[in-house]
Amino acid sequence: MRNYIPPECLQLIFDNIENDRISLHSCLLVNRTWCYNTIGILWKQPFHLLYACNKNSSIKRNLQATNLLEVYISCLIQLYKSILVEKSIVSQFIKPPMFNYVQYLKFLDLYELYMAIYDYKDPKINGKVSRFPLTPKFNSVSRRRIPINQQQLDNSTHWVTSEDCMLVLNFFFRENLFDLGSSINNDEYRWLGMLMCKFFLEHSRSIDKLSIDAKSGFSIYTLANQNFILNRKYLNVDDCLIIPYCLDSSNCLSKLTKLVCTTRYRKANFLLSIANICHCIKTLIVRVDCDITYSWPLPLLPTSRNGEHESVAKLIKSQRGLVHLELQYCSSGLGNIMSALKTQVHSLRILHFTEIDLSYILNYLTPLTNLDTLKFQKCYSTRADFSLDLMINLSKLSALHFDEDPIPLKIVEIIIDACSFNLRSINLGRLLYTPDLDGSINMNTIGFVASRFHNLTFFKTNIDSKEQIPQVIELFKTCSYLETVILCQVENSDKSLSVYETNNMLETLGKNGLPTTLRCFALKGKQWTFTCVSLGIFLGHHDVSKRKSPVFELDLTGGSSCFTNFHLDAILNANRHRKVVKKVLLSSNMLLSSEMMAKAGELIKLVNPESDKVVCNH
Structure with missing residues (x-):
């Protein structure tokens, strides 16, 4: 058998x-x-595999993009084979593709699609002419009809070739068989992008994920000679905003579960059309700050900036069970969008704000009692007179994250106070301490977290005062399930800890004993300075009588220059009796002797401090 x-x-x-x-x-x-x-x-996400999961050289990726698009063009040829054969553009003996690859498409990222078109059309990569036979520009092909030499083909079947794809695209472009708009018909890049997008949406079984994201943010435009120069490779993505309501794509998009729309082009009509078609979106990532300068030279839609937040609110209300919402750069109409979240209180689990005024959203968090994750990135507060008696209930919240931008302490305290013992992960970010009415400054936030959330597994914060050191020590005592601890110091700050204060913290933590669950301990920032003796005490004072001791990763990739050969020797000594450190992440700019590096072996991993990318392992 x-x-x-x-x-x-x-x-x-x-x-x-x-x-x-x-x-x-x-x-x-x-x-x-x-x-x-x-x-x-x-084939459900071929463009994602080509770019996001591909580490090949640009020249090889150029060939892969060409092959990928030619496969889809061969599927397009089968739809119009009778017309193409009648016009003698292709042979009637062309084989159909082995599969109808378009029907498998599930994830359509328009940025990756246009990147593939850019590679497909561009014969030069990094200033070098590719050695691969790429399809030339459409206009380079003669406009006269090119007959097929039947004798040369011997009436035998054959696969679609690169020349066939070139002739077919030239014929479609010249004869204007697809009504894609007068402005688009004059631009080969935009025409081919719209053609492929239209083809995907009409013939795919269903698109689960749709992304309209230029990925580069404000780098869509580059500043040169005080004038904004248009980068076509990124802006062409916005052409496809008119796709859902210029063709019948309701069957294809009706089962959409994830929508990413962070372009700055006017998208109110697009979001309204999606709201009428899609009712099963689980993840919505949207940016609400259209800019008229980002709309040139595309035709402007008859919508205003104020209508964009209304479209987002309607899209939220039209969903049956929204789980994840990420709201970016909403400068107006924030209350309208937050009010719409009342319709998703039973399903909404993840809420992520980027560059949002926090003082205006606190009241709207009251009904969202089922939230599991709450994140704030580059957020700020323009008010200081908000009420401290808000009835916010975040008892089911397990993750609360602030980024490194300063956040008013009062807002952080209001949100933390609404959490319960279910909180497992917290990133306090960089707290902005302000004096109370009596002139005093409360800096006991870390201590409050340590006394209330004993089940924490992840903790990250900025340390900018010696008063916070006892609170960190108390955190390690009370939170016995800690797995990851990241302590940061702001670069070029006058509040950084001295070498004596850092030594005192490390030695006390080591003598008290580290949690047995610890998996990662990180000191981020160039300001950290400590001696090798203190590091040895931090690593060496564990109870050898215990069956379990922490085996963790030591992350020192912030760029600190205090790490020397003596520090590395202290780590090796700590590992002699019982393995404590399984991996040490160091910045690639640290000067260590080759002898010590060879002695450490695979224990050391060098990381670029600017990009956090691994340079090499030893």
């Missing part, structure tokens, strides 16, 4: 390697059963 794996099991296996393009391609070639179960996963 031969071994047999049911297709249902194969699907579960292949789902775990959906971002591994090489492994999926290998599974594709095993047998027919594996092929049928792999093809849908491999």
